[in-house]
Amino acid sequence: MSAIPISWYLVLSAVLFGLGVVAFVFKRNVITIFMSIELMLNAVNLAFVAFARARGALDGLVFVFFVIVVAAAEAAVGLAIVIMLAQHRESLNVERVNLLKL
Amino acid sequence: MSVPIIMFFACALLAVLGAVLLILAREPIHSALALVLVMMSLAVLYLLLGAPFVAAVQIIVYAGAIMVLFVFVIMLLNAGVEERTDFSKIAKWVGVPLGFFLLLVTAVYLLHSSIGTTIATGVGAANQAADTRELSQQLFRQYLFPFEATSILILIAILGALVLARKDE
Numbered sequence: 001m002s003a004i005p006i007s008w009y010l011v012l013s014a015v016l017f018g019l020g021v022v023a024f025v026f027k028r029n030v031i032t033i034f035m036s037i038e039l040m041l042n043a044v045n046l047a048f049v050a051f052a053r054a055r056g057a058l059d060g061l062v063f064v065f066f067v068i069v070v071a072a073a074e075a076a077v078g079l080a081i082v083i084m085l086a087q088h089r090e091s092l093n094v095e096r097v098n099l100l101k102l
Numbered sequence: 103m104s105v106p107i108i109m110f111f112a113c114a115l116l117a118v119l120g121a122v123l124l125i126l127a128r129e130p131i132h133s134a135l136a137l138v139l140v141m142m143s144l145a146v147l148y149l150l151l152g153a154p155f156v157a158a159v160q161i162i163v164y165a166g167a168i169m170v171l172f173v174f175v176i177m178l179l180n181a182g183v184e185e186r187t188d189f190s191k192i193a194k195w196v197g198v199p200l201g202f203f204l205l206l207v208t209a210v211y212l213l214h215s216s217i218g219t220t221i222a223t224g225v226g227a228a229n230q231a232a233d234t235r236e237l238s239q240q241l242f243r244q245y246l247f248p249f250e251a252t253s254i255l256i257l258i259a260i261l262g263a264l265v266l267a268r269k270d271e
Contacts, residue, residue, distance in 0.1 A: 011213070062237070
């Protein structure tokens with residue numbers, strides 16, 4: 001008898017999202033910041049799948065595919081920007097990228 | 103304790119551990135490997151939730167393609183040890199406790215809400231697992247237009263990456 005309530009998955013999703021936010025705020029490397037965004041997207045995907053399960057509808061799973069596609073597109077463009085940034089600044093530290101800072 | 107519950111806790115623990123390792127790791131490549139750990143355990147959780155196709159896509163596209171892209175860029179740029187910066191005192195003494203408090207409130211609310219108490223069965227139950235055929239029908243009928251739109255999005259992303267990564271003449 002497997003009796004795992006949906007709320008356990010949702011709490012896990014919230015914890016992972018929170019850790020992703022912490023990583024996003026505390027990390028200084030551009031690539032690691034990108035990875036924390038992926039972590040947050042993964043947490044949201046888990047919530048989508050759990051809700052799809054709870055409601056017995058497949059729409060949540062379809063949305064997971066769209067999230068994954070957008071994450072792939074974002075990673076491709078973002079990492080291209082990171083490469084350009086590394087070529088111009090010779091550093092991956094976001095604190096060195098302050099061109100728009102007043 | 104049944105097998106799915108044990109598997110849930112094992113994978114949840116691994117996922118949280120991977121996320122914490124992502125934060126604590128100094129080298130970007132270690133963070134990337136920690137993220138792969140999170141994605142793998144999430145794939146097992148998708149299987150527990152009765153979504154085998156999503157689990158396969160998670161491993162193939164996320165842990166496979168996207169993370170390989172990340173590792174490739176880390177290797178290409180020879181990303182070394184990350185510089186530590188001192189965290190602000192407000193973030194440390196106000197932000198972290200406040201975050202934990204918010205998380206606690208969310209958890210308590212979810213554990214007592216009506217949808218949260220729905221039982222998620224489905225491991226090993228073929229009739230309950232999300233059918234891949236039904237999923238594809240939904241994707242290619244009801245969500246056909248968004249599907250085509252994402253294909254254009256990917257095309258634009260490829261062009262954008264090409265333009266950005268090109269050497270200046």
